[in-house]
Amino acid sequence: MDYSSTRSWDSAYLSVLLKSFLIWSFTLLVCLLVVGFPVVVLMMTIGSLMAIVLQSILPVSAVLVVAGTIIGGTLMGILVAAAMLTAKGVHPQEVTWLTWLHGNAEVASDSVFAACPLTCEVG
Numbered sequence: 412m413d414y415s416s417t418r419s420w421d422s423a424y425l426s427v428l429l430k431s432f433l434i435w436s437f438t439l440l441v442c443l444l445v446v447g448f449p450v451v452v453l454m455m456t457i458g459s460l461m462a463i464v465l466q467s468i469l470p471v472s473a474v475l476v477v478a479g480t481i482i483g484g485t486l487m488g489i490l491v492a493a494a495m496l497t498a499k500g501v502h503p504q505e506v507t508w509l510t511w512l513h514g515n516a517e518v519a520s521d522s523v524f525a526a527c528p529l530t531c532e533v534g
Contacts, residue, residue, distance in 0.1 A: 434503045435493035443489065454481055 443451070458481045465473035503509050 428497060431502055432493050432497045435496045436489060438503060438509065439489045439492055443485070454485070 458477045462474045462477040465477060469476060
């Protein structure tokens with residue numbers, strides 16, 4: 412009996428860790444694509460220059476090597492950062508700037524349409 416109750420607690424804890432890791436991976440990927448767009452452009456510029464230099468050494472697979480290195484390094488960086496945040500116990504629900512992820516966005520003001528002064532009193 413004791414083994415079964417401990418086993419269910421372990422699987423619940425493992426599922427919470429897995430969920431946190433996947434949410435962090437998704438969030439960091441979205442932030443890299445949206446906010447880090449200049450970094451991505453810089454990485455691709457450096458990568459294209461590296462491919463041109465490597466073309467003389469590896470004429471067939473220079474672009475493949477450079478593209479694989481850039482994509483693999485980026486994905487490994489995202490996964491390592493997500494694993495570190497998960498291992499430290501930082502949950503995405505605790506981060507204040509992730510309200511867009513939880514659907515708890517605060518509305519700054521109500522919309523006022525230009526036609527409202529003409530049509531709001533008609534009725």
